[in-house]
Amino acid sequence: MLKVKLYQSGINANKGDFYDRLSQNLYSDQEGFGFELLDDSDDNFIMQFIERVINNQEFELPDGEVSEIETVSYIKVKFGVRFGTKHALYVINPPRSMKYPFEMIRTLFGTSSGLKPVDLDLKKLLDVFDAKYDNVIKSMSLSNIQCDPNTVAKTKIASSKDLNPFYLENYSETPAVIDTVHMVVNGIDTELSRTGRFRVHEANLQTFMLMLDHSFL
Known part of the structure; x- marks a missing residue:
């Protein structure tokens, strides 16, 4: 990759x-x-x-x-x-x-x-990917998880199944920030960070960048 x-x-x-x-x-x-x-x-x-x-x-x-x-x-x-x-x-x-x-x-x-x-808003990206493409989340790292008014945490979650329902229920409406996400979107396996770094197979590079373009119009 x-x-x-x-x-x-x-x-x-x-x-x-x-x-x-x-x-x-x-x-x-x-x-x-x-x-x-x-x-x-x-x-x-x-x-x-x-x-x-x-x-x-x-x-x-x-x-x-x-x-x-x-x-x-x-x-x-x-x-x-x-x-x-x-x-x-x-x-x-x-x-x-x-x-x-x-x-x-x-x-x-x-x-x-x-x-x-680039500084990517991965929450917004996941919303668009979920609406427009066949998207399966395999793992993600999150920070700024509010434990109490004085305490925040970071964590990494992974699953053998799609993490999207768990993410939507527990983190999507909270101040938590997605730092990295590993997903398969329309068959393209990628690991993406909010700092604009990602991993992808060379054959899928141009297609995936077009998908990013169309997600942040």
Whole structure:
């Protein structure tokens, strides 16, 4: 399964502008960083950010001589751009820290794009999925569960059956926040977090993102 991190833009991305900015920021060995276009088919606009990292290590030989070895590695972050939707950017198998790659990717969108990480309302999403699709909840993690006026808790619940009736009865009308949910929606197995990270099989990626688009219109 792919790990995906989703971002939203305040304005719809323009493909022509992307080509222009991409041509000005292509990867070169001279610069040591930049972008390359991987796929420009009808359904995909996939790029990759590359940064060359050079490390020098010193080793002391048995005779006391010091030798230096230079190693070269590459940081590569693969991402897709979507046009005509606010969910304009998705990063595929993102690194643990996306701070620097995100700042570089944002240059392709322009300073006025308002590009930022997605914060999903999973309660609203489940309401829409339950109304529009065949949706089975397998597990979920919740926080801000009000135990008493001074105490909140977090928990994870799982079941071999559909958790949706249990969730509706016990949590849907409470201040509890859904942090992550594992579900099967129209046959698509996915794990989704409110921070916009999700796991899905590659063959279902575009379909699932369209479902997210239509759930937050």
